[in-house]
Amino acid sequence: MHTNQLAEYAGKFAELLQHVDRSVSIEYKVSDNNFLSVYNKPLERYPKGGGVYVFRVQGEIVYIGKAGDFSRIWGHVGIPEDVDGRQEFSNCRFVTDPYLNRVSAEVKEQFRLGNFFIDCFIVTPADLCGALETFLQSVYWLTSDRKHPPANRQIG
Numbered sequence: 001m002h003t004n005q006l007a008e009y010a011g012k013f014a015e016l017l018q019h020v021d022r023s024v025s026i027e028y029k030v031s032d033n034n035f036l037s038v039y040n041k042p043l044e045r046y047p048k049g050g051g052v053y054v055f056r057v058q059g060e061i062v063y064i065g066k067a068g069d070f071s072r073i074w075g076h077v078g079i080p081e082d083v084d085g086r087q088e089f090s091n092c093r094f095v096t097d098p099y100l101n102r103v104s105a106e107v108k109e110q111f112r113l114g115n116f117f118i119d120c121f122i123v124t125p126a127d128l129c130g131a132l133e134t135f136l137q138s139v140y141w142l143t144s145d146r147k148h149p150p151a152n153r154q155i156g
Helices: 003-018 035-039 072-077 105-112 126-143
Strands: 025-029 051-057 060-067 081-083 086-088 117-124
Touching: 003 025, 003 051, 003 060, 003 117, 003 126, 051 072, 051 105, 051 126, 060 072, 060 126, 117 126
Parallel strands: none
Antiparallel strands: 025 117, 051 060, 051 117, 081 086
């Protein structure tokens, strides 16, 4: 499954909630640049506010998570280290966490090198972030032979 498919489902979810409260909105921001290039350009960093974020590598979803504030992303990624004149994310959670055994060595290498993307769903009101996260993880699970994204252990 790709994030553009999740975006379609997020739109339907927002439409359903708007029947109850017209102020509900979900805005989808796709990242066109890999994380390393975004990290090096502070003005292009991720949005402020709450929502759901999707880590992807080579077009495939690796993780779906929520944040009351998108600064939570930095906790997953860590601070890059200088290795032979280039920045690497050797301390990235997706590289170091021994419990993430469903994340392939190839994907871990892409995270280490900063060759991953983070797409964001900005949710208004932010209190609905958890509902959208659970919904999108459920959609992924239902459409992927009942498997979670490789770095998610469960729904919710």
